[in-house]
Amino acid sequence: MNRKTLANHGHADSQLMQSALEAYQRGDLMEAEHAYRRLLERDDRNGLAHNNLANLLRRSGRFSEAEAHYDRALERLPESAEIRNNRAGMLEHLQQYEQAEIEYRRALELKPDFAEARFNLGLLLLAAGRYTEGWTYYEARSNAFGEHQRLPFPQWNGEDLSSKTLLLLPEQGYGDTIQFVRYVPLLKARGAAKISVICDPLLAPLLRTVAGIDALITDPRALHAHDYWDTLMSLPLRLGTTIESIPATIPYVGVFTNRLEKWKARLPSDGLRVGLVWKGNPGHDNDAQRSLSHFSDLAPLWSVNGIRFSACR
Incomplete structure (x- = not known):
């Protein structure tokens, strides 16, 4: 804020x-x-x-x-x-x-x-x-x-999507894209013929596992006209989301087999495995409230029995 x-x-x-x-x-x-x-x-x-x-x-x-x-x-x-x-x-x-x-x-x-x-x-x-x-x-x-300018075709405001194409734009950080992409299957269920999502190339391998996404656009030069556009974070409003109706199909993102096998060999096989992310983008305006000053701040966790931790920054 x-x-x-x-x-x-x-x-x-x-x-x-x-x-x-x-x-x-x-x-x-x-x-x-x-x-x-x-x-x-x-x-x-x-x-x-x-x-x-x-x-x-x-x-x-x-x-x-x-x-x-x-x-x-x-x-x-x-x-x-x-x-x-x-x-x-x-x-x-x-x-x-x-x-x-x-x-x-x-x-x-x-x-x-x-x-x-x-x-x-x-x-x-x-x-x-x-x-x-x-x-x-x-x-x-x-x-x-003012993160996005308006595009030269209509913004979606809940109109009928039957046989229509829809372009979804990301906002803010990676976490927001991952959180709100859960709405894509709901749009597909409304009859959208094609749903395209603009994303950072780093997120593309993850988003390719999301049901309902027909195309990922990682290069702005590949952008083309659709019947409608909207932002991912406006979808809860368009779809009338309440606490009771939050899309809760879990998991809604997956992992490809080759990546799963690669990481399986690197991670411990026993105990409950917990991943820790302890540092974010230092350029973020609120990074001081989101990132730990040092990895050692997490040291008290290592004494918890039955937990195997993995960390990344």
């Missing part, structure tokens, strides 16, 4: 604010924090500085301090949808979910077209199992992040 860092326009201390913003953007959080605190020493009523310092503190894991500065920011700028969105995200971290929802909805009252707040509210609702409303708000991600 993105946090809006706000610029200060026309303020007497704008140069100090700018230096803090630049330090924050290059990852020098200590220098940025010092600059914001100097700014607040000069003018403790500066709502923008309180908001930006709160963002920094939140990024550093100092959540209670961050909440206090968001509160101070809203004392000065109560009609700021951006600050309310930021504070709502902070409340989620503190597991104050009802208050977070109130703040997200207040932000949208102030700014109905605020895509980031709509997206964040969607995530909150989905996490609470409120899928009917949550999937609708989650659609705001396309405006919030």
